[in-house]
Amino acid sequence: AQSVAQPEDQVNVAEGNPLTVKCTYSVSGNPYLFWYVQYPNRGLQFLLKYITGDNLVKGSYGFEAEFNKSQTSFHLKKPSALVSDSALYFCAVRPADNYGQNFVFGPGTRLSVLP
Amino acid sequence: KAGVTQTPRYLIKTRGQQVTLSCSPISGHRSVSWYQQTPGQGLQFLFEYFSETQRNKGNFPGRFSGRQFSNSRSEMNVSTLELGDSALYLCASSLAGVSGNTIYFGEGSWLTVV
Numbered sequence: 001a002q003s004v005a006q007p008e009d010q011v012n013v014a015e016g017n018p019l020t021v022k023c024t025y026s027v028s029g030n031p032y033l034f035w036y037v038q039y040p041n042r043g044l045q046f047l048l049k050y051i052t053g054d055n056l057v058k059g060s061y062g063f064e065a066e067f068n069k070s071q072t073s074f075h076l077k078k079p080s081a082l083v084s085d086s087a088l089y090f091c092a093v094r095p096a097d098n099y100g101q102n103f104v105f106g107p108g109t110r111l112s113v114l115p
Numbered sequence: 116k117a118g119v120t121q122t123p124r125y126l127i128k129t130r131g132q133q134v135t136l137s138c139s140p141i142s143g144h145r146s147v148s149w150y151q152q153t154p155g156q157g158l159q160f161l162f163e164y165f166s167e168t169q170r171n172k173g174n175f176p177g178r179f180s181g182r183q184f185s186n187s188r189s190e191m192n193v194s195t196l197e198l199g200d201s202a203l204y205l206c207a208s209s210l211a212g213v214s215g216n217t218i219y220f221g222e223g224s225w226l227t228v229v
Contacts (some may be wrong), residue, residue, distance in 0.1 A: 043220035049213045102171045105158040
């Protein structure tokens, strides 16, 4: 069965500093990996995804993520954090080879960017 | 292009009642999936519909059901509501039945059961 772990419930970072939100996954075969962000009382917004190709994926709002197959990780990064980045971040996985499997989301990581 | 639209946004129901939530996908999207979000359980998959057929179902009791219409709009129904059904119900749509397709979420329907 596939699963996603986000080892940190909360990440605090000062504005202007780089940020990393961690994600590791388990899936049979090749993974499709996604990051979503959720602001208070809102739905989830798509940030970026890895399907194939370059391991470094660039997405919305200056975010990027690096796919590491050997470490089964897909960490989200941003070079310079903004206060407006404060939100709940979800990593998700879906097996590339079996559409019968639905998305599995991690538990979420709350990011707080301090001014 | 309009996003995923969910109605109603907020509702309060009494234990034992039933509720129907509606979702209009992004124009051209044929796949609709539903998720339940709670503080304790996080995001849990309910079911997915594609071309009016349920393709996937999560681990929820039979009180939770759904359907999809020919215009891709979807509804989910919860019967005999329990206090534990209080949650944010999220609908997401995607273009077609391809694993790599991005799913796009609506703003959700906040259900409170009292």
